[in-house]
Amino acid sequence: MQIFGVDIGGSGIKGAPVDLDRGDLAQKRHKVLTPHPAVPDGVAEKVKEVIDHFDWTGPVGVTFPGVITDGTALTAANVDKSWIGTDIEKLLGDRLGKGCPVTALNDADAAGVAEMNFGAGRDRKGTVIVLTFGTGIGSALFSNGVLVPNTELGHLELEGHDAEKRASSKVKEDHDMSWQHWAHRVRKYLAHVEMLFSPELFIVGGGVSRKADKFLPLIEGIKAEIVPAQLLNNAGIVGAAMTVRKAMSG
Template sequence: MDVFGVDIGGSGIKGAPVDLARGELSEERFKVLTPTPSTPDAVADCVRQVVRHFGLPVGPVGVTFPGVVVGGTTRTAANVDKSWLGQDAAGLLGERVGAPVTVLNDADAAGIAEMSHGAGRGRTGTVIVLTFGTGIGSAVFTGGSLVPNTELGHLELHGHDAETRASTRVKEDEGLNWSRWAKRVSRYLAHVEMLFSPELFVIGGGVSRKAEKFLPLLEGVSAEVVPARLENSAGIVGAAMAAAAAGVVPAAAA
């Protein structure tokens, strides 16, 4: 049995059924644009659309959210509508899709997938997975265990929120070439390295598909830096894994 994963982002909402054993999408993902304004009701309708695209019946669903999530409730909302603050996301989405829903931070989901099936597999030291997109998400692992909701994209860097200087959206909005953007990313990685001393950075998000354009340009970072192997599907895979871990998936399926 496959488990469904949905990845809510600041610009798009995408999902697919996931083969948990292989850590891969079992069908091509389906994506819709994140609504404007991105209120809970509007986003929930989009999540329902993505899930129902694959037909019924709908089994357990894992959903990522671009912000801090505690016990299924969204605590921050940096890149979506502020009405998400304090929202029972698991309850709302579960009611809308008609199935049990597990909600977690988007970068945490991507990190879980990369540590199990991707670039972080087998690594037991401190590993930091960073997702570059509308903002910068982070997932920190030590000894293979996740420290949830770290939100390192909001570290202050030269007087600015780091993600307002080095996200993929900023690269596009400011028309930065790969060299100029890589300098900003290098400064950000060096700052994170100074604070956490990781042995490995895994760079995820859509930009991971173009790793050859910027990874060779990074400088001033001692830790190993590699692209995410699951690329932009990591969040979907990790969401499905979280649904399984939450105990909403029958043991035979997980």
């Protein structure tokens, strides 16, 4: 079975049909740049461009960088604040047409769902936290495999700032930090999250997870196991498609 997944990010919008039996992309993903300002109409047009690239007709799962309840954005991170209060499922569903009903969810939750089913969290029980390091820090919290949605742990306070303003991979790039320096900040962040939730496992995702060998060995003093995500930057697309199937099955 295939369902289309789209991952909306602060810098790029990417998507592809997903093979839900394998938990992997059925075709090479297509990516376009996120418009700036990233207002709803502009982003919706770019989502349509990604889907039209594949001549896709059928259900679509879409991730969004913010809290989503009943298809509506309650917050907006790294996109325009005019998204707040927008019914994402209606906006994109109307833009794509009746042949493409839309299911929307938080981007980190989508990545987490994919990792828990097909990646590093497969068959893991207890408390598992998936963290995506990118433009910001996204989080997905699982208790015995069940998602607790919209946790937004990237906005925990760390040294007087939003944690993602201290430890995202964008901060590393913007300030040209060494891996050692950045890993020190990530360790402080993980220690804070561990103090609050006592997870058995941290799964580190986002684009930077491709270079996990550069920084994970530098992170010491954390009791929980720390492993890199396995689906890397495709996790959001896969998780979005999986969420559609779950919604269809009731």
